[in-house]
Amino acid sequence: MSLDGWNLPPVREGRAASDELDARRRGTAAYRQDPEPGVTVRQELVGGVPCTFLEVPDPALTLLYFHGGGYRMGDAAGWLGFGSRIALAARARVVLVEYRLAPEDPFPAALHDVAGVYDAIVAAGEDGDLAPFVGGDSAGGGLAAALTVAARGAPVPLPSGMVLLSPWLDLTVTKPTYDSNASTDQLISKKSLREAAEIYLQLHDPGDPLASPLFADLSGLPPVLLLASCHEALLGDATAFAGRAATAGVPVQAHLVPDVPHAWPAIDPTMPESQEAIGTIARFLTTRALEA
Template identity: 30%
Template structure:
C-alpha cells in the first residue's frame, strides 16, 4: 500500500461514523437524492449531453478532442440507495480521459423509492441504445459496487434477449450477492472504510422489492454466468465485499467466463475515486480493457 493510499484510507476510516449516518438518512423514503453536478473543469473539456432513455435521465460525456468512438456505460454505485456522488466524477472522467470514449452515466432512481423492477426497463433500453450509438466501434459496460451489479445484470439480460453484448465488462468491487452473508464480510467490517453489513442488508431488501434476494436480477452471483464477454474485476483487499467477489470470480471461471482479477492490497471500497498510485494504475488497466488492449 502506498503512503498516499494509506493516508486516504485512514481519513475515510475517521469519517466512517459520519458516512454511516449519511447513509442511514438515505435509507428513508423520500430522502432528497440529487446527483452531484459536473465540476466546472469537466464542463470545460467535455460536452455533456442530457438525454432521456426509457423515461430516465442519462448524461453523456462527449470528448471535445481525441474522441475514439468507443461507447461506454458507467453505472454508479451507492448500495442502490445513493445517487451519483462527487466521488464518481474522477472515475468517469479518468476513464474518458484515457480512452476518448463517450461515457454514458445512467441516473436510475435509488431505493427505497424504487426497486430493481423499476430499473429493468431502463437497463434493457440502454442495452439497445448504446450499442446502436457504437456502431462498428467498441461498446463497454462498467460500474462499481451496486453499479457493478447493474453492469452484470444488463449484460446477462442482453445475452438472454439476444441483443449485442459489450466487448468487455469492467467492474470494480461489484455487489454480486445482496445477502452479504459470508462470515468473513462481517469480520472485515472494522477495516472497511465505508460500509456496515446491517445497512447493506436493509438496502438489499429495499432494492429487491418483490423478488428474492437470490434472484439473479438482484444478485448476479446466482445467475448462469456462461456466455459472457471478457470481464475485468478491480477489487481492494480492505473491502467487506471481497469474500463475495472472490466467490463470484471462481464461479464465473468454473462456468467458462474469462475473468481477470486485479486485487489491490490495502485498497478500500471505491478506492478508484481518489487520487493515489493504486487508483491510477487501476484506471490505466480499465482503460486498456476499454480500448481492447491485451
C-alpha cells in the same frame, strides 16, 4: 420504453423514502467532483432515461457506467470526475445512467432503466459493430453484471466487456468477508448492505440472478475486468464471481489491491492506486475494442 424480448420481471410500486434517506441523499452532494478538462458534458434522454454523456473527440468506444449507492442513493453528478478520467484515458464515450432508485422504485426498475439505455445505444450504432461496454461500482457493478445476464436472452448483442469495481453481486449478504473485513472497511458494513437489500428488493427473492448475478449461469458472458480491495466487505462477492466466471469459461482479469477503500478510484482520485486503476480500466477497454 419498450423492452420487447428482454424477459424482465414487471416493474412494481415502491414506497416513499424515509427522512433519513432523503438527508443522506442530499449529503452526497458535498463529495461531487468536477469533470476533467477536455471532456464535454451533455445531458440527454436515452430510451426515456436521463443520461449524462462524457464526450472526448473521436471516441473509439462507449462505456455505459452505473453509479454505486446501494440502489438507494447516488446520481450521475457524483461520478463526473471518475467518468471523465476514464473517458480521457480510454478515448471513450462514457454514459452515466440516472437509473431509478429504491425505495420509491424497487427491483427491477433500475434494471429496466439500464436495459432501456443499452437497447437504445445499440440501436443507434454509433460505434459500428462494436457493442457498448458496461460497468459500475458497488451496486452499479452488480447492475452491470445483471444487465449482461439479461442481455444474453434479449434481441441485442452482448456487451463488449464488463468493468466491475468493488461490485455488490450477492444480495443475500452472506459472504464471510462481511465479517472478516468489518474492521478494515470504513464505508460499508453487513448491516448497511442488509438495509440496502431490503430497500431495493422489498420482499423479492434475493437469490434471483437478476438481483444477485453471482447466482446466474455465467457461461457465454463477455470478458470481465474486476477490481476490489483486499480489505473491503465486498471482497467475497468479487472473488466468488471471478471464480465462477472463470470456471464458466469467461475471460477474467481480477485485480485485488491491498490497503485501499471500497471503490477507491471513484472516491479518491489522488491516490496512486486510483491512477493505476484508471490505467488498468483503459487498457482493458481499448484492448477489448481492438479484439472485438
